[in-house]
Structures are given as C-alpha cells and as structure tokens.
Amino acid sequence: xxxxxxxxxxxxxxxxxxxxxxxxxxxxxxxxxxxxxxxxxxxxxxxxxxxxxxxxxxxxxxxxxxxxxxxxxxxxxxxxxxxxxxxxxxxxxxxxxxxxxxxxxxxxxxxxxxxxxxxxxxxxxxxxxxxxxxxxxxxxxxxxxxxxxxxxxxxxxxxxxxxxxxxxxxxxxxxxxxxxxxxxxxxxxxxxxxxxxxxxxxxxxxxxxxxxxxxxxxxxxxxxxxxxxxxxxxxxxxxxxxxxxxxxxxxxxxxxxxxxxxxxxxxxxxxxxxxxxxxxxxxxxxxxxxxxxxxxxxxxxxxxxxxxxxxxxxxxxxxxxxxxxxxxxxxxxxxxxxxxxxxxxxxxxxxxxxxxxxxxxxxxxxxxxxxxxxxxxxxxxxxxxxxxxxxxxxxxxxxxxxxxxxxxxxxxxxxxxxxxxxxxxxxxxxxxxxxxxxxxxxxxxxxxxxxxxxxxxxxxxxxxxxxxxxxxxxxxxxxxxxxxxxxxxxxxxxxxxxxxxxxxxxxxxxxxxxxxxxxxxxxxxxxxxxxxxxx
Numbered sequence: 001x002x003x004x005x006x007x008x009x010x011x012x013x014x015x016x017x018x019x020x021x022x023x024x025x026x027x028x029x030x031x032x033x034x035x036x037x038x039x040x041x042x043x044x045x046x047x048x049x050x051x052x053x054x055x056x057x058x059x060x061x062x063x064x065x066x067x068x069x070x071x072x073x074x075x076x077x078x079x080x081x082x083x084x085x086x087x088x089x090x091x092x093x094x095x096x097x098x099x100x101x102x103x104x105x106x107x108x109x110x111x112x113x114x115x116x117x118x119x120x121x122x123x124x125x126x127x128x129x130x131x132x133x134x135x136x137x138x139x140x141x142x143x144x145x146x147x148x149x150x151x152x153x154x155x156x157x158x159x160x161x162x163x164x165x166x167x168x169x170x171x172x173x174x175x176x177x178x179x180x181x182x183x184x185x186x187x188x189x190x191x192x193x194x195x196x197x198x199x200x201x202x203x204x205x206x207x208x209x210x211x212x213x214x215x216x217x218x219x220x221x222x223x224x225x226x227x228x229x230x231x232x233x234x235x236x237x238x239x240x241x242x243x244x245x246x247x248x249x250x251x252x253x254x255x256x257x258x259x260x261x262x263x264x265x266x267x268x269x270x271x272x273x274x275x276x277x278x279x280x281x282x283x284x285x286x287x288x289x290x291x292x293x294x295x296x297x298x299x300x301x302x303x304x305x306x307x308x309x310x311x312x313x314x315x316x317x318x319x320x321x322x323x324x325x326x327x328x329x330x331x332x333x334x335x336x337x338x339x340x341x342x343x344x345x346x347x348x349x350x351x352x353x354x355x356x357x358x359x360x361x362x363x364x365x366x367x368x369x370x371x372x373x374x375x376x377x378x379x380x381x382x383x384x385x386x387x388x389x390x391x392x393x394x395x396x397x398x399x400x401x402x403x404x405x406x407x408x409x410x411x412x413x414x415x416x417x418x419x420x421x422x423x424x425x426x427x428x429x430x431x432x433x434x435x436x437x438x439x440x441x442x443x444x445x446x447x448x449x450x451x452x453x454x455x456x457x458x459x460x461x462x463x464x465x466x467x468x469x470x471x472x473x474x475x476x477x478x479x480x481x482x483x484x485x486x487x488x489x490x491x492x493x494x495x496x497x498x499x500x501x502x503x504x505x506x507x508x509x510x511x512x513x514x515x516x517x518x519x520x521x522x523x524x525x526x527x528x529x530x531x532x533x534x535x
Contacts, residue, residue, distance in 0.1 A: 024048065026119050028109035029126050030102050031149055032095050033142035035360040036274045036315070038149035040126070042091045043102070045109035050085025057090030059097045066100065066131075070107040073135040077183045082114035096357070098312055101140040104129030104159075107182060108189070117189050124156040127185070135182040139163035139284070144270075144277040147171040157197070159185055165198040166287045167277060170270070172202070200287045206269060209290035211433075213259040218431040220256065222418040223249055229413040229525055231435050234260045235442035236504030237458035239346065239368040239408060241331065243527060244415030245385070246378045250371035253415075254327045257369060258292045259432035261325070262443045268323045271363065275322055279315045293324035295366075299333040307341050308362050309353045318345050321366040331370040332400040339405055342368070346408045370409070372401075383416060398528070410460060410497045412528040442507040459504045467496060471503040477516045484523045498522045 024047040031038045053067055071081050088106065090097050105127040111117040128146060130138040143164035148171055150158045157175035158168055165178025177195040179185055187193035217227060226242065230253060233240040242250045264272065273289045276282050282289075297306065297317045308316030318326060328334060345351045349365035374380035375394040380387040389397075406412075443458065449470060450456040456466065473481065481498065484490060490498075502514045502522040511518070 024113050024115075026109055026112040026122065028105045028112065028122055029155070030090075030105040030128055031126060031142075031146040032097055033145060033278055034095070034358075035313075035362060036145055036271075036278050038142060038145040039092075039095055040149060040153050041095070041097065041102075043105050043109050044089045044091065045106075045113040046087045046089075047082055047084045047110075047113035048087070051083065052085050054085075054087045055090075056088070057093045057097060058095065059090060059102075060099070062100045063090075063097050063102050066103045066106050069100070069103055069131045069133060070110065072133040073103075073107065073131045073182055074111075076133065077135045077181070077186075079111065079116060079186070082110060082116075084114070086110060086113065099141070100130040100138075101128050103131035104137065104182065104185065107131065108185060111186065112189075117186055118191070119189075121189055126150040126153075126155045126158045128158075128160045129179070130161070131182060136180060137161040137182070141280040142278045143168045144170060145274050147174060147176065148274075150174055159188075159195075163284050166200055166285050167273070167282055169198040169200040170202050170273070170287050202288065203266070206266060206288050206290050209288075210263050212291060213256075213432065215252075215256040215259060216432045217256050217260065217435060218428045220249065220253065220429055221425055223253065223415065226253055226413055226415050227430070227435070229411055230257055231260060231439060232501060232504050232508065232521075232525070233257075233367070233369070233411050234262075234435075235439045235508050236410075236446070236500065237367055237460040238410035238501060238504065239370075239460070240411040240413065241370040241372065241406075241409050241528070242413055242415050243372055243374050245382050245417055246373060248415045248417045250415055251327075251329055254296075254325070254329075254369050254371060255294065256432060257325055257327075257367075258294045260435040260439055261292050261367075262436070262440050264290065264292060264323060272323045275315050275319050275363065279320060281320065293321055294327065295321040295324070296327040296329060299328075299330050299335075301334070301338060303335075303338050303341050306338050307345065307351050307353065307364075308360075309355065313353065313358060313360055315362050316351070318342065318351060318364040318366060319362040322363045324366060326366045326368050328368065328370040331372040332397055336400065336402070340402065343404055343408065368409070374398075374414075381414070406528060407497075410501050411525040413525055414527045438508055441510075442504065445507045445510070459500050459507070462500055462503070464496065467499050467503075471499040471514050473499070473502070473514045473516070473519055477502075477514060477519045480516045480519050481523070484519075488523070488526075490523075490526055494526050498526065501525055 026045045028043045030041045030043055032041050055064055074081050108117055108127055112119040128140055139161050143160055144167050147158050147168035151171050151174040157177055159177045162178035162180050165176055169176040175197045178198050188195050244250055269288050295317050304310050306316050308319055345364040351362050351364045353360045375387055375389045376397050377388050379385040380394055446458050502518040505518040505521050506514050
C-alpha cells in the first residue's frame, strides 16, 4: 500500500497574504431622500473571484444602469474596472434606492474593493453624485436634506457635485467638498489631492437677499381698495379671491403680494429651501431661498402635480408654495377635482400622501390667492361694457367653485378697471416697503396674542373658541353685523370669516377692541356671499 505524500506546509507569510486578499469588503456611505428628509444608505462592496456583477438592496432601474456609466467614466479617466466578481448591497434594503445619484459612491466603493482607492477615510465622508460617461459630475436633487442628515450622523465631510456645493454649505459643522470629476475624488482619498471646502456665510447671504423683489406696488395706478384688501390679507394670512373683468389688474396685483408679506425667518427659509432642493427647483449656486415663494400653476394642472406624489414622489405646487403664495389664475377653469383636493391642506397646512409603496408627509402652509372673471364673457357688473351672458350662464360659471372651497377664502374683492385719469397719473403710488412695515407690525401683535396657542400664528388660523376670546365685537358692532347678515343676504359661513378679517383690520390700526368700522370694512370683503353673486 502506497503512502500518501504529505503536502509541504505553506510559509506563514504566504498564508497571511492570502488571508489579506480575501478581506475585500468595503463600506461607502450615500443617502436616500424620503419626503423632505434623508436616510443614510450604507453601500457594501465585496470583491471576490469570479466575473459577475450583482447589485442588491432594492435599487430601481436608474441605479442598476449605473454599471455602464461607472465603466465608461473609469475607462475615460485611465482606471480599470475590476475583473473580479463584485457584489454590492445597499442597506437598509427596505428603502427603495432611486435615481442616478448613487453613481459616485458605487464607483468609489468598487475601486476601494479593488485596492485602487484607499479605504482609510471612506467612513468619515458621505458621497453623492451622478456620473457622466466622461467622469464629470451632474447636479443632484435633495443636497440640503442630505447634508443635514450627514451632520446629524456625525460625518466629517460631504462630497457632492460642485453645482450643489453652495446649497449644502448652508449646513454648519460639516465640510462640504464640491467636485467636478471622479478623478478629483479618487486622488483625494489616495492623498494625492487636497479639496477646498465650500464655505457660505448663511446669515449674511440670507439677510442680503431678503428684500429683493421684482415687483413693487408703487407701479400700480389706482385700485386703492384692492391694495387695501391685499394688505389686510397679508397682515392676517387670509386667503383671497379677486373677481374682475379681463385686464383689470388681477394678476399684476397678485405678483406684488410677496413684496408686502413679512420676511421669512431663518428657520422658515431653511424649510422652504429643503422642499425646493428635493424637487430640484433650486438654481445653480443657490444657497438659501430668502424671499417667500410665489407659485402660479396653469389651470391644466393635474391632482398629482398640485398636491405631490407620483411614481417617483415629488412635492407638489402646494408644498413648493410653503411659507409663500399659491396663485390660481382663472380659478373656474381649473379641474374641479384639482380644486377639491386643496380643501384639506388649506385647513391642516400639510399634505399626507399614502400610496401602496410609500407614505409621505409634505408641509403645505401657504396663502391662497385666486382670480377669476365674473362670468364667461368677463363683463358682468362692468361699469361700461355690457355682459352678453344670460343669468343661467353666470350662475353655472360661479358654481364651478364649490361652497366648501369658497368657505376657506376669507376675502372676496371685486376689481373694476382703472379709469383713464388714474392710468395717466405720473405720481407714484405707495411703495411695497411702506405697506410691508404696517403688515410686520400687525403680525408682531398676532405673535404675542397667540404665544400660548401652539400651531396658531396668524388671525386666519383662529378657530371659533379663539374668535370668542380675541375677536368679540362690541354691542354696536354686533348690531351692524346682524343688519349686514339680514340685508345683504350673507351666508352663515361668512360670520366667522368676517370676525377674523375684522380682527386683522383692528390689528393694523393697533386697536385692542374690534369695533363697528372694522366690521364694516370686513363685511365689504364678502362680495361672493351677496345675493346675485352666488346661490
């Protein structure tokens, strides 16, 4: 019987080297945006013998396609894609990874697993970016919420496309490195290049651009009553609708409304910027949104575009108008179902979107301003032009706006065309800055009033209980209100709205008590509740 030859023992150094080769698991960190917040994604890359490429962890089609983009980017920049088997896991696996912003962290992880990139500093940095075929980086969505999440999780720095660097640099205590090409990132981790962090003086930039408005009320001739109604609306946060003939100045006045609203606080600005960042609406090299947003969607807009959602969830127009103005021009032309979905956000000031695959919550605290013609031809109640519509047509046109939606609009103002004498005047009207000063003073009174009432910041948000506390009229005012309700055939829903608006008018005049002149002006802002306008 032959004796089996014993295999010669391998030298200890060779065994140690082979063990080292087996240890090729590398972790890189990216992020997934959900709603207006971000979740850190751990990208685990394992390189072993074989020729296959596996990508797991609930990636969508765009993430799966990253293999081809990474391959091209590396080849163009003189790097070889590993010939070994690559297995990549994106954890947590229950969150869907969407979009092409994972290209850069995936590429760095693959190169680190192949020992082309040093992995010593990888755990200290969050990496995000979309690769072009030549290795250059394209801008991403959601840089600001990702930067906030990176700081909360204790990362030292955040590497992202240069176009998004200023947006992310708003976050302090985090080094932001804007890069233009994958080669810069590879050389940075290999200690062959030093990246300069992007620094933004947040407060300086914010306060510098806080009063940059393209439109001013000084350019508006006449229409003093409408300007007053807009001032009251801005002071109390009231929703408003303007009814008037074509060319009477409805859109022109609405565009000037953000210029008289109180300036954004730093916290409001950050929240507004986060929403626009997630939606990809921030301009190049933009840091913070310093002025209140003004959104004016076309009347052909769909429900999803208005409230948000979709297969790849995005904030809708009501969320993009958060802390600002949503202007609905030609209100009756909007699809009725689109208008009806506004009812809940107008009350709750946020929108919850629940679908089979996800559930998201977007903020939606906006001031709704609408405009409409009084009838299909546009000249009902016009001082000089005759209306060609019959009464049934006028009624059907007005009935396109439901009662529950109209119930959420505090101020209804009729606009008449400006006479020639006013148009030809050379003297400028009162500026937006002067009106804004009065509005800010009225808002400060409301802040003090509602300091002990969480969730209430302005008069428009008052409920019946608070109305009894802060907007109870005197005997003379109650008598006037009783007469108005009877003679003008005002609807029952108009009662609370009149008291809210009257409280705001009193605040503008620094009056503690709501008196009959305040009520008289508030009653004059209920045009659509009068007989002959809406049934």
